[in-house]
Amino acid sequence: MLSFISRRLLTAVPTLFVVIAGAFFLMRAAPGGPFDADAQLEPEVIDNLRAAYDLDRPVIEQFVRYMARLARGDFGPSITYADYSVTELLAIGLPVSLKLGGVAILVALAVGCLLGIFAALNRNRWIDYVTMTVAMTGFAVPAFVVAPVLTLIFGLYLKLLPISGWNDGALSNMILPVIALALPQIAILSRLTRGSMLEVMRANYIRTARAKGLPEYKVVASHALKAVSLPLVSYLGPAIAGIMTGSVIIEQIFGLPGMGRYFIQGALNRDYPLVMGTVIVYATAIILLNLLADVIYGYLDPRVRRE
Amino acid sequence: MMAETTARPVRAQGGEPVLQCRDLNVHFQTGEGRISAVNGVSFDLHRGQCLGIVGESGSGKSQTFLAILGLLASNGHATGSVVLNGEEILNTSRRKLNAIRGEKMAIVFQDSITGLTPHKRIGEQLCEVLTQHRGMSRSEARSRALEMLELVRIPEPARRFRMYPHEFSGGMRQRVMIAQALLCQPDVLIADEPTTALDVTVQAQILKLFKGLADHTDTALVMITHDLGVVAGLCDEVMVMYAGRAIEQASVDSLFYDPRHPYTRGLLACMPRADRDSESLTAIPGQPPDLSELPPGCAYAPRCPQAFDRCLTERPSLDLAVEGHLKACHLENAP
């Protein structure tokens, strides 16, 4: 197992490098620069600024210098937030995004699995159809529609929940963003769970387990559940990626001080180091969580387990 | 004349039968209509007896015994009566069935290659039968399960105990399934084509095992098979099924030497034999009927070389031909 993990971590290095290089050159290729909005500045000042951030050098050289810096664990200074280093900004944003995304994925897993099992047990009854139709709608409606509608109903009309702000992650501030973020994942996970459950319960080995005289709860818990959860674990990687990209929009809509906000601010202002920092953190998180999903998968399914 | 629903046990044997099945019907509700997979099957099974069930694919052999165990697919429904040790068990509660399954009546499934749970160790899967029914401790269950694995000739059972099904060959998985069914020494053991996945030598060993079981224990054995050779070597009684019906029921000797139904004769003619070269190996021409619209007459009539008018209009009931030999055919005398 350990060698499997270290091997996977090793292959993650080139992946990460490609992501970094891609982001770096794409961003330099995009029109505009960090000081375009500062038109009132003297040209010499701008030149000095560009020199301070290495922007006067050829792009390849900029990249090499950036990578060298990165190798020392330094993400560089932010351009927009002049008094902060990118590392400091990430230290502010990451805990917020982690908490929001973590809670959202847990909520999505819990609700999605329950709905799916519930629908599977009531297959082809109206309750199944209603659950699955709602799930499909939840998937089809994008977050930037769901979020304002939720805010409108619970924040402005009912005045039950704050419409924005983080407030140090207070429960009432988290409810709406978590719902908006988890909803599409709930939709997918519930459909996956339902299908997986129906499929597994038809398997020959389930019939064998019943033929042994095991009560149904043992048949399900001991012979079915692991197999039912396999497609869910496979989907965990994409789900996490979905939550991450979703949180970029959701953090913006609800005004939360997370990674997503720094990513968007960075991108709009061509704050190259800041964008690079957020991209690297996102990519690393996705790689690590996918690895975690693979480890769980190997634990659940002996056929893919490696020595 | 005797109605088929009250067909007597073929051979009078001492004592109550351990399993008594009367007028068992199984149908499936499907999108295309209602399928009658089993129609009015009746038989008695005595302790220590071996009953062979033969018939072409789709003749209802497996569904008959799945229905008896309450294991039909969710679109299936069974009617009739099944009495095990004096107690009616057809369509009974899951709790009562759980006390019977694996303990009083065990089954080795036809497709046992996929019959073991992929993510559980072989040992766990065997032991849970014993902890469930016998309340054995882990170590008791383990030693009993190891004994069973040795009995079905799994080499190095202690090492294999910790393995997963995918680490076993198809034949070995099948033997594990057989061992699993034998764990509680059931009163009735149903073996649904238990040797199809095995190579010839192992097949012979397993059949010997079944034979020993039938000869030396009280376990009544039901052997579902395509292989009439297996029936000849192992069974006491045979039931021949066609389109969900028993069309002939007799002792093995009577059936092999004096078959009364043209279908049985057809099956026997298709048997590979030492005194015939393989080129003359044939199958009965034609197809079994559509189970969703069975003909009013004999289901075999369209394929029967000896069919006459009455066969197409009137269904023959399962009647006594000679003592201990039941047949469902209008032909009075076997040629």
Ligand SMILES: Nc1ncnc2c1ncn2[C@@H]1O[C@H](COP(=O)(O)OP(=O)(O)OP(=O)(O)O)[C@@H](O)[C@H]1O
């Ligand atoms: N769930 C189901 N829905 C509809 N029809 C079914 C279902 N299960 C079985 N059948 C039908 O019941 C009939 C009898 O099937 P059964 O499995 O008893 O055949 P069999 O005699 O065991 O054949 P084989 O030798 O191939 O195992 C078949 O025609 C099959 O298609």
Ligand SMILES: [Mg+2]
């Ligand atoms: Mg079958």
